[in-house]
Amino acid sequence: MTSPTDLAAEKYVVLTTTKKNGQTVPTPVWIARLPDGSLGFTTDLGSGKVKRIRNFPDVTLQPSNSRGVITPGSAPVAARASVLTDDAATPVEQAIKAKYGFMVTLIEVAYRLRSLVKRSSGGGRAAIRLELV
Template sequence: MGLGDEKYILLTTFKRDGTAVPTPVWSVPLGDREIGFWTSSGSGKAKRLAHTDRVIVQPCDARGNVNDGSEPVDATARLVEGDELEAIRVKVNDKYGFMTKITKVLGTIGGIVKRNRIPYGDRGVVITLPE
């Protein structure tokens, strides 16, 4: 099973000072050595990926606990919009279904409570795995 087939992967992005920031995310296979997910343009992930394409990925559970026996993989990632984002949206909706509606509602409620509303899933991320 490839990383794109996992329910969650632990995506580690890096701050400008090199500090690692791990975050569990959904993932979908996009093709040869590529996996994807969506995020918000206002998320920390998107902000960190805007300045570095270096990421580490590893299978995990919803809380970010890595799967026993799995190894971290160094990869690169890029933010996408347009047709690439639409392809990711279709695959995420097919794979995760009703969960996408629940997370959107929870994100909206959280944004209202925190008074910091950010767009939901308006950017795609394409991760390219090494050969």
């Protein structure tokens, strides 16, 4: 079995979520290990990932590149996802920032610019906590 440490060492993993119609949706995400040993990533609160996770919290994770191409020889790992907001999201945000550094700052600037242009932030930011099962 792949451990949280193994997955957390990856730069990208594909998160596969499930729609209400049963169709799966693979999405590459950054990933970081949290102080409690679980994994996490950040996203927009209004994203499809958040909606799908709220409906079906059982997901899979698999090492990939930034385009979502699965790492050859890797296997999917089952996890249970939960959506965190406000103060509960802070440990995930800190872990992502510690791992990805300046790239996080660039994403935050782009997010703020987009929210100014659209006059809506899409509901704000969220963090996803992943517990391997």
